[in-house]
Amino acid sequence: MKIDRLIGIVTILLQTEKSTVPALAQRFEVSRRTIERDIDALCRAGVPLVTVQGYGGGVFIEPRYKLDKTLLSGPELAALVAGAAGVGSVSPAPLARSLAEKLGGSGTDDLLIDLSSHYRESLTPKIELLRTAIAEHARVRFTYYYAKGVAEKCAEPYRIVFQWGDWYMFGWCPDAAGWRMYKLNRLTLLSVTAQTFEPRAIPPEALDFNARFHDGTLLRARVAASECYRLVEEYGPACYTRQPDGSLLLEIGYTNEDVAAAWLLGFGAKAEVLEPPALRARMASEAQALCAVYGAPKK
Known part of the structure; x- marks a missing residue:
């Protein structure tokens, strides 16, 4: 639906700060012309979108813009801010405060989420490096400790997953020719390589992480x-x-x-x-x- 796409465009631009018409068209699987009409509709609705032509240009929202918090109910706003605080616990950026400012509210203090446990100092740089690698479709190298010993690994990262009380990298292992989960606390000497990869289609069953464990x-x-x-x-x-x-x-x-x-x-x-x-x-x-x-x- 068009309204869902319009809200999606605003959300993406609030998250990424800048995008391009081709990228948005690919993301929503519509034509460039459709995205251009959507941008025009958002501008007429009062969303201050700015478009810059040429190299390094793109579409972005005027930095001081705040999303009208009446679009969200109180519980929805609180959940968003609490979720941002959880992600912020392993991020160097103050996400909860930034989100609250954009939404024009502060959420509530009755739900506190800390996903870093005792490992923020080591987790935050790993997560930031992996987010960079995922965005750039770049392979990563690292040393991995597991039951079989210690091994030097190379992988194509696709997701950063918080599951079963721990952080994991989900990605494609070229050596094993399969999808793998790597626990971040067992992963050291992480680096982003200059070698890029063509993103693969992830089968739905590979994303069903709980199916990996059969209590048989x-x-x-x-x-x-x-x-x-x-x-x-x-x-x-x-x-x-x-x-x-x-x-x-x-x-x-x-x-x-x-x-x-x-x-x-x-x-x-x-x-x-x-x-x-x-x-x-x-x-x-x-x-x-x-x-x-x-x-x-x-x-």
């Missing part, structure tokens, strides 16, 4: 009642049933045995794996290994 193996474990809060925090109150002796019977699915074993070890003697047999044997082996480390006093 059932874990049954007896857990001490004192650890109830940890089970609820991780899997919710429906993940266990309280037993007559006061213990908790945990029943959940898991994907990766290594991850499941590492999580269970955190309970110490307060969790006992009942099923599957392979994981129970794995935990017994881990316990024996710990006894070997801590059992005999060192000389």
